[in-house]
Amino acid sequence: MAKQNPPLIETVDLCKSYFNDGMETPVLFDIDLTIREGEFISIMGPSGSGKSTLMHILGFLDTPTSGSYLFRGQKTRVLHDDELARIRATRVSFVFQAFNLLPRTTVLDNVILPLLYHPTIPASERTERGMKAIEQVGLTERATYFTNQLSGGQQQRTAIARSLVTEPDVIFADEPTGNLDSASGIQVMEVLQNLHSKQGRTIVLVTHEKTTAEYAERVIHILDGRIATDTRDFKRNHAKNVKHLK
Amino acid sequence: MLLRDTIQTAHRAIVAHRMRSLLTMLGIIIGVGSVVLMVSVGRSFERYILDQVESFSNNLIELYPTGYEKFGRTLDSVTYGDYEAITGLTTVKSVAPVIFITEKVQYGTEELSPNIFGTTSNFFANYGLKLGEGRLLSEADEKAARSVTVLGYEAAEDLFGQRSPLGERVQIGSRSYTVVGVMQSVGSALMQDLDTFVFVPFTTARSATGQKELSYMTMQAVEDDELALADVTLLLRQRHGIDNPENDYDKDDFRARSAEQATKIVGQVTLGLTVFIALIAGVSLLVGGIGIMNIMLVSVAERTREIGLRKAVGARGHDILLQFLIEAVTLTLVGGSIGIIGGMTLGMILAAAASKYIGYVPFVLSFPALLAAVLMALGTGLLFGIVPAKKAASLSPMEAIRWDK
């Protein structure tokens, strides 16, 4: 079903290198990837293979070194800073591997942070939307707590609530269950599952756990900065992947 | 983002980072406060000194005996004959001879050790002293060497409290004097509290002390100060047999000075003082500025990560800049106000405290210094708050979030 939808994300020959003191660290190589609206994708791969790096680029948090990235058919390289900011505010959201919450700030204020920068959602709706998102991750009783008064799992759920609050087209979640016990992990995955199945939202997830990956309809494996396998076109790439995996 | 949201965000950030905000404000408070304090103390003291000098009539001339070889003894080079000769000059008027009496003044159990002037009524006019009640010293007092006295305002108050001293008798040394007058309060001049002075007729002082020569002499220039000074100096050199065409004051055994000269000297001193104060104020500004700079720089990493996160959820560059601008302006205004109020309060307290000891010290505020202090605080706040914020806002969100320099 998802395959019929128009592509939300398309990358062609996308490469990423980090530069530190003139030293180049190549991380991603020739990533060709198409993600259609409504897909639920898991990205797996060994530590250091470049999963987070790819997610950051797709989530508009970082820029590719070369190659092209099209979002809803639009070349992102030509977008101005304010247009990129608008996409971050309205269309994509991110759950970080390391929560990245504002310290000394309540759960509710953290969750509604993106709404401050949202161009159309009125200020009067912020608290209601924030509380709804908090309820979805089961933190209603903790809404007025400061984030440093929460457990790691609760902090991650706060971060997930923050990513839901703008109802974006696509949510990028970088190991969202990595810090949670299995019960709250399932709870979080069910939230994401619901967003996907009931609201048709696109979800891209990085995980190390097979059980978590199985929520997704499509699993992409990354190895040394390249897409090694992709269940969508497994057949097409099979021969090449076998060669790679050796 | 709405302006209201930006303001609220900035203010929440200030509260959320209490310590950082307080330390930043402390730098501003110290910088602004010490500038306001230093400059106002300097300006107040300058005003005080100028008031002291300007309170004399501008054509006042004083003539002192000098001489190093007589150090330790009462100088006796200026004589009554000199006084009589000077009264003959046409360029000076209102000449008054003075002999000091170094005795205690007693009334009942009260006792004072004031400056006691044996002089004539001209003296009062020369220093602009005015009678409060009773009468001044008269020519009759002078001729008959009467044992009468005129008390300074404070001297009268110290001896008699609320009672009127007129007609009462006070003891000066071994003699008893009738109080005939009390002066108006005039405060102090040239660091001397004129209100504590006590006056007796010149002839009376001469017989009481047995001193023939004069302690000093005062007069007024009729027109030109310089001319009068030259006349007096020439006359005395002639009378004392001093050949001094090169005008070397060390050769003279007297020194004539005008209040105008004193004003010029004081003007130079206060100019030096102003420069000195300005230097200290500059150092204070620097210290405050470095304080602000340090705390801003220390928090750059924290701020950069926060900016990265805000950008990640959709903040635009100008949302970020406005937030940090508002934060810096708020801290500056609050810190600056506290600094101004604190510095002024301390300055007023100091001026009031000093007034108790050296006579009325006015509190003077320097608006240019105030403005400079606030601009400095604002400048440092903006520079070290906005420049890193601008830099952070130009990074990609992820670069900023991972910032740890």
Ligand SMILES: Nc1ncnc2c1ncn2[C@@H]1O[C@H](COP(=O)(O)OP(=O)(O)OP(=O)(O)O)[C@@H](O)[C@H]1O
């Ligand atoms: N800012 C950076 N500068 C230089 N190298 C970096 C930087 N960030 C990441 N790398 C390198 O890029 C590679 C990929 O990192 P990335 O975080 O994308 O891995 P990952 O697949 O998410 O790993 P994990 O599963 O452990 O989270 C790693 O070798 C890492 O050292």
Ligand SMILES: [Mg+2]
């Ligand atoms: Mg990672």
